[in-house]
Amino acid sequence: MQDNMRLSIFAEKKDKKLVYKPEKCIGCGTCVQACPKGNLSVGAVGAITRGLLDADFLEIKKSEECLVCGICAKVCPTGALELKQEGKSLTDMSYLFRAMKPTSVNENCVHCGLCEDICPRGCIEVTREISEDGHLKLVGKTHIDSDCCVHCGWCAAVCPVNAISVEKPFEGRWTKDENICQTCHTCVEVCPANAIFNKKAKSGERVEKISHRPDACIYCGACAVSCPVNAIDVRKTAILPDVEKKSVLEKKILEAPVPEALLRTYLETDENACLGCGNCVIVCPVNALNSHELAAGYLNDMDEKTLLEVKNGRISIVNQDCCGADGACALICPVDAIRLVKREVE
Secondary structure, eight states: OGGGOOOEEEEEETTEEEEEOGGGOOSOOHHHHHOTTOOEEEOOHHHHHTTSSOSOSEEESOGGGOOOOOHHHHHOSSOOEEEEETTEEOOOTTSHHHHSOOOEEOTTOOOOSHHHHHOTTOOEEEEEEEOSSSSSOEEEEEEEOTTTOOOOOHHHHHOTTOOEEOOOSEEEEEEEOTTTOOOOOHHHHHOTTOOEEOOOOOTTOOOOSSEEOTTTOOOOOHHHHHOTTOOEEEEEEEEOSOOTTHHHHHHHHBTOOOOOOOOOEEEEEOTTTOOOOOHHHHHOHHHHHHOHHHHTTOGGGOSOOSSEEEETTEEEESOGGGOOOOOHHHHHOTTOOEEEEEOOOO
């Protein structure tokens, strides 16, 4: 993965460079929390994850103001940011992703393939064949790609012989407001660890809108960053790996709220293509938060909508600035009459 990775030079100062690797970024915004200049921005995580916007999760606002101090790179749990000097990486044990023990598999592995099946990132490859030494067993190899692993622990949890070891980046606290959540599923799709899901309800059974798997969660905060109605709160309470100068990093990110997602998109509509069906108006979580009746499908019973409205049989935008950039409207439109377009970071 490393050889084919796309790199962006975020900032340069003398012989140092801050390098961004979009393929490794999970949109958690931990780096934004830590930046001493407030010079990094994250946003449109839902739209990008859903393939509705051709952009990277992270951007730098003013390259010339960056100190190239490397604090952002040191707190990144995946190594998506890296500091280089004269082309050589400066990463050492003061960097979280470097200090974190790689997810590893030992000789007890029976190559059953359960870890490969369950990995939410597709980081594990198992090759196996039937042993030819007369024993009833599988032989082969289990390879874990450290470049894409997020240390969620799914593989270790399902391994029948306890052959896999995982060290997580953070301990934390995950909460949601059931009354605010609009079940738009943005968090479910964004979560890199498959730690958020929708329970299947039996007939007549009432279940929570979204559910959380604490044992899989890495408390990165990507779900909270992407939530269009701010229904989720994630706080890191500890850095788990033995990072050098850990206290400096902890002061930056522990108990800090996730950064506010920058509005990096605007909605564009095609009135000629619009059918006036109103599906986008109903499915919009920002609209739905304002009116539960609207979310239930009562499109024409509400006089005012927060973000999207249908007037004279055509879609119209009430207030661009309210958009949560989740892309639910674009996903449901049958004729591509509404879409998210990238706007430049100011």
